[in-house]
Amino acid sequence: MVTIAKAAAVAAALTILPHTSAKLADRGRFEAAKKQRQGGRRIVAQPRKTLPIEGPKYRATRKHNFKEDVPVAAPLHQTDTATTRTGGVRGATDKVVDSPEQFRRQLSSQLTGCCYNYQSYSAMDMCAMYGNDCESGEQPSHDSGDEDCSQAGLSFIGISFSVNTAMGNPYSFQLCDQFPMENLIDRNYDYVMSMDEDGWLVGGGYKSFDYSGKMPYIDSSHTELLRIGSLDPEYGGTSIEQVYDAMDSLSFPPFAVFPEYVKGGGGGGSGDGDNSVPSSDITLIVSVVDSYTDYASYSTYDDFLDNLFDAMDAVGGGACMDDHDTDPHVSMSRGVKFKSLTHQQKYFFQVNLEVAVWQSMYPKGVVIGSKGYASFPPESKSANKMYVGYGNLYFFFDRANITKAFLPNRDLTDKELGYATIYSSGNAGTYYEETTTIDFDYNKGSGSNDNSDQEYYEHNPYGWNARMAKHDMTDGWDLPPGCEQEGETFLGIPLSQYSDSKLQGTRSFQDQFDFETLLDRNFTYIQKFGTNHGWLVGEEVDNGAGSIVDKDTAHIPLFYTGTLNPDMGGIDLKDLIKVMETIDFGELYIKPAFVFQDDDGSIKLQFEADASSALGYLYNSLCSMLGITWNYESPYNSLGLYSNCAMHAAGDRAKYGCGPDNANTGGFCPQMTLAYRVGFQSEEHAAAYLERSNNYVDYWRSLYPSGVAVGTSEFCTSGGCLALFLQRQDPLMIFSPNLAGSWVEFMGGTVAPTISPAPTFDGGCDDLRNSKLDKCYRQKHARKASSVAWDALGAVGQLSLFLLFFMASTLTLSIFHARARSRKNDGESYLSFFIRDMRGPGKKRKKKLRKKIGRGTLDQDLLEEDQVDNKIRTVPARPGKLALSHKKKPKRSATPSFDPDATPRASSKPRRRPNSGDRSRSGTAHANVPAADPPKEIKDPRRQLV
Secondary structure, eight states: OHHHHHHHHHHHHHHHGGGSOOSSOOTHHHHSOOEEEETTEEEEOOOGGGOOSSSGGGSOOOOOOHHHHSOOOOOGGGOOHHHHHHTTOTTOOSSOOOSHHHHHHHHTTOOSOOOOTTTTOOHHHHHHHTTOOOSSOOOTTOOOOOTTOOSOOOEEEEEEOOOOOTTSOTTOOOOOSSOOGGGGOOTTOSSEEEOOTTOOSSSSOOOSSOTTOOOOOOOOOEEEEEEEEOOOGGGTOOOHHHHHHHHHTOOOOOOEEEEEEEEOOSOOOOOSSTTSOOOEEEEEEEEEOOOOOTTOSSOHHHHHHHHHHHHHHHTTOOTTSOSSOOOOEEEEEEEEEESBHHHHHHHHHHHHHHHHHHHHHOTTOEEOEEEEEEESSGGGTTTTEEEEEESOEEEEEETTEEEEEEOOSSOOOHHHHHHHTTTTTTOOHHHHHHOOSOOSOOOOOSTTOOSSSOOOOBOOGGGOOGGGGSOOTTSOOOOOTTOOSOOOOEEEEEOOOOOOOSSOOOOOSOSSOOGGGGOOTTOSSEEEESSSBOOTBOOOTTOTTOOBOOOBOOEEEEEEOOOOOGGGTOOOHHHHHHHHTTOOOOOOOBOEEEEEEOTTSOEEEEEOOOTTSHHHHHHHHHHHHHSBOBTTBOOOOTTOOOOSOOSSBTTOOGGGSSSTTSOSOSSOOOEEEEESSEEESOHHHHHHHHHHHHHHHHHHHHHOTTOBOOOOSSSSTTSOOEEEESSSSOEEEEEOGGGOOEEEEETTEEOOOOBOOSOOOTTGGGSGGGTTSHHHHHHHTOOOHHHHHHHHHHHHHHHHHHHHHHHHHHHHHHHHHHHHHHHOOTTOOHHHHHHHHHHOOOOOOOOOOOOOOOSSOTTSOSSOGGGTTTTEEEOOOOOOHHHHHHSOOOOOOSSOOOOTTOOOOOOOSOOOOOOHHHHHHHOSTTTTOOOOOOOOOOOOSOEEEO
16 A cells, blocks of 8 residues: 555656646756656666766666556547647647637647656666667668678779769869769759758759758769778778878879760668658769770770789788779769659650760760869868869769879870860760760669669659658658658757867757767777768768768757748748747757667667657647648648648647657657668677667766756757758757747857847837847847948959959059159159149130330330341231221131241240140140241331340
């Protein structure tokens, strides 16, 4: 009876706890020596400081049937209307909620804590309750491989077909001027329905803002010639220095490449169900053209491979290197799902017709290269900038990272260069016009997904179900009705931390969990990754596996919104942000449950799926406002903005998600992926890794028994924020709980929160409490129009404006200098001339010849007769006013008139350059005065001294 009473008291406490108003549960009660009976055993909780963080003491030994002890919610099709509307909210009644406003108010009163029902359960117990196996190690990805190679790798030597296109990543290399690889991809989704998260690996890559939400990688199209594998000699690999030494010791001619055909088949992901569209890989098959020297039995390419293997052996190459060359091919995309078999056949006909044009253009192959410049490795920028040229071989550290180029031993001949520049010189139009048929068989492939001999299939959008939200990102999506384009955009919780990667950086979004403890960087347990991606929570630079050096992308996806292209059925980005700014949610508390490996081989960290937590409430709100119309349930939001491409139903709720308390028929299942398709060294190694990882999870569970709202002192200080991700690399927008605001957070940069739909306080913008509102923030931080215009010009515009001002200034100074040299007076400085020139010539005054009244008359001689011939010039008589009045005024002429009878006057003074004063007085009329006839003798009796 005592035991029953104690159990009833504990149950009552756990029942009352969710209805308290505390923001954070009191963990002191759980740190005390609490006693509970679970499965017939008494478990006494230890103080937190004395808890071990690993070892067998953290492994649970309780073995009982959890499914019989925990009630399971009814599946979606068995619930009534009232249950569907309330969505399992704590304290909600069974009556129907009449309006969305009442529903929103009821949900906004939920607690921000979580996960009260299983605080005493270990990670292994939780793993069994969620229906996963975390003990036996019987996982689908074991691959022992070569006994001497304990770390598989992806580094290789090959030829690059990378191109830089307007629609692709602006940082992509232009290393191939011969094959326009962008003509082989379906960027507009005319035929393809979906692909894995990397999308098209060729054709230019992806920009950061793309409707499809694919990873913003550069173009990584290539063909392998030799797989080097691991770069860590301790695990059977070959170091980068050894590879460089081996390649530098070789001499090779430029190799020509011939395009064969594009095929499907092989590969493929796990799929989303039995009725889903089959997925496969798309590959361009190429071949290296064999050329022979005189009297040679082997081609130059065969000789190169033999010499390469000998060189690698001479430098001590490891066992992880392939024993033979790789069949040349270009992987174009993986996990591809077409809309139907008809779309698939049309696509392969179109792209192989393009290959047929290439074959007609290069009947004997072509040497790959470019006449541009590039830097290897890419982070060296201009330090290692080099002319690309033709016929290079490259060392790829990983698929998207070329670290060194190896040049051939000779330049191209005129004939080879002519073929290599046909397309880049604009002479390919004739080949496209003349090539209208395909002369080769492209219906080839491997496995059951060949281009031919396939059963007809067609995507049925009404075969979609809510569980497809739990998606394998290495495979394509099955899209819902009305959606014509996939999208990787989602809403989730950012968990990444600062990365030391030299290639990419990130900031810390939380400091509560150190996921480094869950990784096996030394390859003690794992052997390889099934994709080009390594650890998704941050990969090391120069990692031995040759995995793509990604920054930390740790996150918990909550709600996949799909494409942001409204023309393809999605929701516009700005509309999505508007809807999110109206959702009132509490601080999002999360609690780790266990680490496991799913059926697709991915290692994941499961978090408790508490449908009655703030996270569960938020999922319910997102489904009811942005979910797709499904099973007679339609979304509703006050803005009337919706999407057909969300991967969640409007009637889905958190109580239908994963976990022992839920129905396991919906899309609510908070998980974080650590790595894709991991291959362990053996089943024992897999079991040991899971045990070690779950020991740390047990430590976190004891540290945060009621969950934790993650954040840092600089990011989301109150904790529990939600992020909008364009793809898993970078969050774009952050939304604070309780309508506290939202701000931009992209590629390591941040903008302070300025938008808040919360009610304003009295006083308007004068009240400091309204300072974060958008209107008040803009008023207080208003920028000048000139500053905005200057920033809008950008770096190029600003430089152009500066050069224009500089050129105008120098031109003005040159004109002033030329003017000053020609017009300034002798001995006058440039400054004096400048001041005088700025003042201007002033008003011109007309000279008036005044009569001098003397004692004599006008008829009287002023000088004697004998003085006329010596230094005397005569002036003709001036008519009087009466004569002038009767005489018609002549027109002003630019050429002065001279008396033909006047005699010339000789001047004893030398000529000087007229100054500006003379010019201003005389005007321009005397600029071009023609030589006049010698003046004749003056007959007027009046004389004037000179």
